[in-house]
Amino acid sequence: MSIIEKNLTELCDAVQKRELKSEAITKAFLDQSTRLNPKLNAYITMNEKALEQARDVDKKIASGAKVGRLAGVPIAIKDMLCTKGIKTTAGSKILHNFIPQYSAAVVEKLEGAGAITIGKTNQDEFAMGSSTETSHYGICRNPWSTDYVPGGSSGGSAAAVSARMAPMAIGTDTGGSVRQPANFCGIVGVKPTYGRVSRYGIVAYASSLDQAGPMGHTVQDCATIMEVISGKDVRDTTSAQEAVPEWSKNLTDNLKGLKIGLPKEYFAEGVSDDVRKVVKNAIDIAKAAGAEIVDVSLPLTHLGVAVYYLVATCEASSNLARYDGVRFGYRSDFEKSPAVDVDDFYSRNRGEGFGSEVKRRIMLGTYALSSGYYDAYYKKACQVRRLLRQNFLDAFKKCDVLLSPASTTPAFKIGERIESPIEMYLNDIYTTSTNLAGLPGMSVPGGFSKDKLPIGVQIMAAHFQEQKMLNVGYAIEKSLNLTREVPNVVR
Amino acid sequence: MIDVKKVAHLARLAISDDEEKTYKAQMSTIFKHFEEIASVDTKNVEPLITPTDMKLVFREDKREVVLTVEEAMKNAPEKSGNLFKVPPVVG
Known part of the structure; x- marks a missing residue:
């Protein structure tokens, strides 16, 4: 098996056992990225120091020093x-020249465990979109068929992992942005419970919904990464105190005693x-x-x-107020036409820097937060959000997990839905x-259309x-044995 | 009808007349859909903001250097010494 077809767990083992050098592994994925990125556009920026960092790890291992699990x-x-x-x-264009002076907690933890950041992946602007x-x-x-979207945000x-341009990727999930692209690209994607993973250093979209998670080839790979990136962080006040279990060691495909609920609203017309066939098989x-x-009901699903x-756009309108072109980011050209006033200065920076969906x-x-509308929109949405969460809490009295489709259809064609926001x-x-209920969720490959x-x-x-x-994902994965399936572009 | 120009001003977004037209149509369709939530009885329901039950924990309030002045200035579009520079504006 070639290097790029190995999964994260296999690569970690190979490095620890000194069967493979980090330089060889990193080079293999960089070569694949150089070959496929013009076609797929999965990466925005590559880490130019990746090979150098890989050689440093190799030196450390050769010297007998202790190294992290990744x-x-x-x-x-x-x-x-x-x-x-x-x-x-x-x-976004508004951050076209932004070079952070610090790393997100997730990146710190991954690098602390020895991982090499290979590059920065493409996404919908500010994670606002479902198609990239x-x-x-x-x-x-989408590596499986390049006329189709890979999902988003x-x-x-998802495309990078699916096309073997990286053995693992980190995504963020505000309304499905890890699970839906994982679903469309045939990989595993996990959104942990809200608060499991620190949001420190992650560009904020909707803070009460945002959560980062792993996207990889196997449930085991994702569980390993979750163990590395989870845990309390004082720099994020909403990060959870809960102890981080050893998920990867406790995986089992024996589901005896487990109750799986099928929410009837998720199997609608x-x-x-x-999709129906694949889910039934699972x-x-x-x-x-x-x-x-067991059958369960989540009656407010349609809302x-x-x-x-409502919740996401209200939070976004506040979070994105920081982009004003004063301290960092895009600034319009005021040389030829000076700003008339300070509002004009901000408005032009923001109007030119943000794309149309943002x-x-x-x-x-x-609008939803503006005077006269706040109660009917934002406050009302937050109240319905509580009832929606209660739907889930009630369902979990009858079962341990819920199983459903991740979306109504497989990937759609590029351009098919972009003109109609709704x-x-x-x-x-x-x-x-x-996300509204703060629950963990995942998508695991179930088959093909x-x-x-x-x-x-x-x-x-x-x-x-x-x-x-x-465990449910693991049982499905073991039974189907799809983790070695690769899209044609890979070979 | 949503006054898109006014909303754009509140959000400090310069938008063209064409954008105004498109957004007006799209936003009214979207809000029509959002209004479905009005049908739910939410009497005495406390709004939910943070979805997990967690105690707010404060960190220790101690002084530390997180970013140096030089680092904090690094991404400035324009600067003058240790100051962020903006074009002359009035109002």
């Missing part, structure tokens, strides 16, 4: 996460036949592994998208509620119950 293995980082000394754009078509740095393509991370696998299947977009969301949020928003119906597009299965668990969810 030593020498390259990981791709979504461009939402600050990386010290490496340009971080969040997919709103990036200022060009659309990203972490589309670059819009679900395509291909349910059969879980049953065979010993799980008991999830509305509540999500401006639309800032305005949606600004159609694009409704695409997120099965993923946004998880007739056209050979990957289809994932979504699994959700109660707060801090990631192990149960990961």
Whole structure:
């Protein structure tokens, strides 16, 4: 098996056993990225020091020094996460020249465990999108069929892993942005419980929803990364105190005694036949592994998208107020036409620096928060959010995990939905509620459509119950044995 | 009808007349969808902001150098010594 077809766990083992050098591994993934990036546009920026850092790890290992569990293995980082000394754009023109002076907590932890940051992946601008078509740095393509979107907003991370341009990537998930692209690109994507992973150094979109998570080839790989990146961080007041379990060591495909709930609202009319078939098969696998299947209801599901977009855009309108062109980021040219007043100065920097989807969301949020509308929109949405979370808490009295489609259809074609914002928003119906309730969720590959597009299965668990969810994913993965499937572009 | 120009001003976003037209149409469609939440009875329901039950923990309030002045100035579009520089503006 070639280096790039190995998964993260195999690569970590090979480095620790001195069977492979970090330089060889890093070079293999860099070569693959050089070959495929012109086609897929999965990366915005490569880490020019990656090989040098790999050689440093090799030297350390040769000297017999103790190294971390991820030593020498390259990981791709979504461009939402600050990386010290490496340009971080969040997919936006407004940060086209921004070089962070510090790294996000997630990046610190990964590098602290010995990982090499290989590059910064493409994404929807400020993570606002479900297709990676709103990036200022060009659309990203699905490795399984380049006419299709890779999903979003972490589309670059999903495409990079799927096309073996990195063995693992970090994404962020505000309304499905890890799970949906993982689903569209045939990989595993995990959104941990809100608060598990520090948000310090992650470009803020909607702070009460944002959560970073791993995107890799296997459940084991993702569980390993979750162990590294989770844990209390005093720099994020919402980071959780809970102890971090050893998920990767406790994985089991024996689901005896586990109750899996099927939320009936997630199997509504819009679900395509291909998706239905794949999810049904996953349910059969879980049953065979010993799980008991129960029917549950989440009656407010149909309002999830509305509540999500109200909460997210309100928070975004506030979070994105910091981009004003004074201290960092894009500034308009005031040489030829001076600003008339300070409002004009800010407005031109922001009007030119933000793309159309970001401006639309800032305005949606600004309007919903404005005098006279606050109670009917923002406050009301937060109240419905509590009821929506209660739906889940009630469901978890009857079962341990929930299983559902991750989206109604496999990947859609580039350009198909971008002209209609509402159609694009409704695409997120099965993923946004998880964030509103703060629950962990994941997508695990379940099969393919007739056209050979990957289809994932979504699994959700109660707060801090990631192990149960990961075990179901593990059982599905073991039974299907799809982790070595590669898109044609890889070879 | 949403006064898009006013909203854009509140958000400090310069938008063109064409953008105004597009946003007006799109925003009214989107808000029509959002208004579905009005049908839910939320009497006496406390708004939910942070989705997990967690105690707010404060860090120790001690002095430390997180960024040096030089580092903090590094991404400035324009600077003058240790100051961020902006074009002359009035108002």
